[in-house]
Amino acid sequence: MQDIFIGFTSVFGSPDWWQPLLMYLVGGVLIWLAINKEYEPMLLLPIGFGAILVNLPLSIAGTPPAGSGYEAGFLQILYEMGIKTELFPLLIFIAVGAMIDFGPLFKNPFMIFFGAAAQFGIFATMIVATLLGFSLKEAASIGIIGAADGPTSIFVANIFAPELLGPISVAAYSYMSLVPLIQPPVIRALTTRKERRIHMVYHESSAPKWLKVIFPIAVTMIAGFVAPISVPLIGSLMFGNLIRESGVLERLSQAAQNELANLVTLLLGITIGCSMVAANFLTWKTLMIMGMGLVAFVFDTAGGILFAKLVNLFLPKERKVNPMIGACGISAFPMSGRIVQKMANDEEKGNIILMHAIGSNVSGQLGSVIAGGMVLALVPLFAK
Amino acid sequence: MDAFIQSLQYESDTIKALAVTAGGLVGVFVTLGVFFLVIQVSNKLSKKS
Numbered sequence: 227m228q229d230i231f232i233g234f235t236s237v238f239g240s241p242d243w244w245q246p247l248l249m250y251l252v253g254g255v256l257i258w259l260a261i262n263k264e265y266e267p268m269l270l271l272p273i274g275f276g277a278i279l280v281n282l283p284l285s286i287a288g289t290p291p292a293g294s295g296y297e298a299g300f301l302q303i304l305y306e307m308g309i310k311t312e313l314f315p316l317l318i319f320i321a322v323g324a325m326i327d328f329g330p331l332f333k334n335p336f337m338i339f340f341g342a343a344a345q346f347g348i349f350a351t352m353i354v355a356t357l358l359g360f361s362l363k364e365a366a367s368i369g370i371i372g373a374a375d376g377p378t379s380i381f382v383a384n385i386f387a388p389e390l391l392g393p394i395s396v397a398a399y400s401y402m403s404l405v406p407l408i409q410p411p412v413i414r415a416l417t418t419r420k421e422r423r424i425h426m427v428y429h430e431s432s433a434p435k436w437l438k439v440i441f442p443i444a445v446t447m448i449a450g451f452v453a454p455i456s457v458p459l460i461g462s463l464m465f466g467n468l469i470r471e472s473g474v475l476e477r478l479s480q481a482a483q484n485e486l487a488n489l490v491t492l493l494l495g496i497t498i499g500c501s502m503v504a505a506n507f508l509t510w511k512t513l514m515i516m517g518m519g520l521v522a523f524v525f526d527t528a529g530g531i532l533f534a535k536l537v538n539l540f541l542p543k544e545r546k547v548n549p550m551i552g553a554c555g556i557s558a559f560p561m562s563g564r565i566v567q568k569m570a571n572d573e574e575k576g577n578i579i580l581m582h583a584i585g586s587n588v589s590g591q592l593g594s595v596i597a598g599g600m601v602l603a604l605v606p607l608f609a610k
Numbered sequence: 611m612d613a614f615i616q617s618l619q620y621e622s623d624t625i626k627a628l629a630v631t632a633g634g635l636v637g638v639f640v641t642l643g644v645f646f647l648v649i650q651v652s653n654k655l656s657k658k659s
Binding site for chain 1: 619622623626627628630631633634637638639640643644645646649653656
């Protein structure tokens with residue numbers, strides 16, 4: 227008779243009976259945010275459902291309790307094959323690479339430096355995390371939320387702090403979806419109205435095709451020599467981009483942008499949800515990680531804007547950059563670029579800085595991957 | 611360089627994080643700076659041809 231009610235007794239017979247219930251609530255909130263608020267629904271919905279699945283009695287969908295006699299569940303198998311091997315984030319990067327057009331960057335190459343400056347949040351947050359008592363590897367994994375780039379966050383966290391993968395992924399994707407709420411107040415706080423009304427001249431010219439083909443190859447090779455450990459990340463991103471720009475693999479490019487992106491995103495989300503087991507997730511660390519994720523996004527935005535203001539000190543009046551462009555160096559593509567264009571238009575009707583903003587935004591994609599590679603290369607040197 | 615890295619291994623995690631920050635930011639700027647040069651040179655070459 228007891229076996230019939232084992233689902234209830236295994237939960238309510240435990241002193242920690244409230245933990246799975248709270249996780250159902252967390253999963254429900256993520257699903258609600260995905261459906262009602264449309265915050266990154268492609269990821270938050272599967273993550274939320276995965277969080278519910280993995281906390282059901284006996285966790286047959288994930289890792290069954292030791293000695294229960296059950297085999298690893300399908301979520302555990304997906305986790306072992308897709309996350310532990312780092313396959314899912316890399317496949318997502320192939321899809322992302324196939325979606326990126328570096329054209330706006332080729333027309334305004336200087337924008338690339340905003341993609342570097344806006345990685346400041348990664349490092350600033352890492353320092354804050356060590357001050358709060360996290361180890362260097364944990365702090366680096368938390369800081370990388372500031373890459374504003376889900377696959378990079380998952381890739382780094384999986385290597386340095388796999389036990390924190392759940393909260394880090396949730397924080398990364400949640401704040402990426404909240405960029406329209408996070409960035410505007412920071413931009414307004416750090417810029418004057420006059421600065422936000424600066425116009426930028428855009429020269430319409432198309433980059434030669436050979437540059438578009440050579441660029442992904444050159445970037446991969448340079449990154450490979452500077453930070454060899456970043457090759458899987460940058461290599462898969464640039465492979466996707468090469469497929470797109472080659473002009474002879476249209477079917478593969480479309481497959482990467484659509485079928486591959488959709489299928490891997492579907493499995494990635496629910497598999498990350500599998501890492502949100504109550505005992506691991508319901509800790510103070512999770513709350514601190516959520517807080518520091520916000521810090522990372524704020525510092526990223528501030529880093530890009532302040533760098534733009536620094537550059538303006540040395541530029542003649544007619545060539546000054548609109549410092550809001552710096553905020554687009556965050557890698558939340560293309561959301562950040564659109565927000566900045568909207569803000570520029572709100573300040574002064576007809577102020578078009580979209581192409582510069584997108585140039586800065588695609589640079590952020592490069593910057594975040596390189597920053598991830600730097601963190602992967604440098605942290606093990608000191609964390610021995 | 612090795613001696614510098616070894617000396618930092620006995621420091622607190624925050625000092626190590628500062629070292630990673632310095633190295634990481636320089637690394638990101640230098641790497642993207644090289645990408646910038648690649649684009650600039652390519653743009654110049656394409657204008658000449």
